[in-house]
Amino acid sequence: MKLLMIMVDSNHKEDVERILDAHDVPGYTELPNVLGRGKSGRKFGSRAFPGSNTLYFTAVGGNICQTLCAELKALDEKSGPDEGLTAFILDADLVV
Numbered sequence: 001m002k003l004l005m006i007m008v009d010s011n012h013k014e015d016v017e018r019i020l021d022a023h024d025v026p027g028y029t030e031l032p033n034v035l036g037r038g039k040s041g042r043k044f045g046s047r048a049f050p051g052s053n054t055l056y057f058t059a060v061g062g063n064i065c066q067t068l069c070a071e072l073k074a075l076d077e078k079s080g081p082d083e084g085l086t087a088f089i090l091d092a093d094l095v096v
Helices: 010-022 063-078
Strands: 002-009 029-034 036-038 040-041 053-060 087-090
Touching: 002 010, 002 063, 010 029, 010 053, 010 063, 053 063, 063 087
Parallel strands: none
Antiparallel strands: 002 053, 002 087, 029 053, 036 040
C-alpha cells in the first residue's frame, strides 16, 4: 500500500478531486487552507502573500498510485509551474 500526499494550489483542488474520483479512490482526507512557502512562492492568505493550498492524503495500491501520479504530472504540466502542485509517495502499512 502507498500513501499519496498531494499539495495543490486551492484554485486547482477540483482538478485533483476529479482525478481521484475518476479512479474510484476509496477515500481521501482533505486539509483546506494550508499555508506556507514552496516552489510557487509564499501563500499565507494575506494581502502580501495571497492564496492557500489544499493538502490531500489517500492510501491506495501501487498500480493505482502510479496511474494517479501520471495524471497529476499531466495536470502540473498543463497548469504550469506557478500553480503549485506537488505529490509524494510513501510506503504505508495498515496498522488498525
